[in-house]
Amino acid sequence: MSYAVGWSRKHKRWIGYGVDCACEHPECSKEVDRGMGCLCTKCRLAFCGDHLYANYKCLQCDEGLEPFTPKPEPLHWLQHVRTDETWAKCRAESKNMQQLEAWERAAQAAKQG
Secondary structure, X not given: OOOOOEEEOOOOXXXXXXXXXXXXXXXXXXXXXXXXXXXXXXXXXXXXXXXXXXXXXXXXXXXXXXXXXXXXXXXXXXXXXXXXXXXXXXXXXXXXXXXHHHHHHHHHHHHHO
C-alpha cells in the first residue's frame, strides 16, 4: 500500500504525496502536495509550511472558523491523469471521464481569473 495517490471522499479529488497542488490558502500559490505532511487534520486541505501550523491545523480550523474553499485541481495534474500511460488502466476502467473534463474546465476558468 502506498500513500502516493488516493481518493478523498470528502473533497472528491485525488490526494497523496504524489499529487502536487497549490497551497489552499486563498492568498498563497506555493507548490505543495496533498500528502499527510501537508494536510490539515481537520479540514483535510493541503497547505504550505507558512499556513499549516505545528499542530497540523490551518488558520481557519485552528481558530474554529469555516474551512477555506478548496482550489480547483491543477491543470498539469489533470493533463497527467489524461495522458500518462501509467493512468491508462484507470482511464479505461473509468465510467465517468466527464468528471475529469469538468475539473479541467474549472481549472481553466480559475487560471483565467
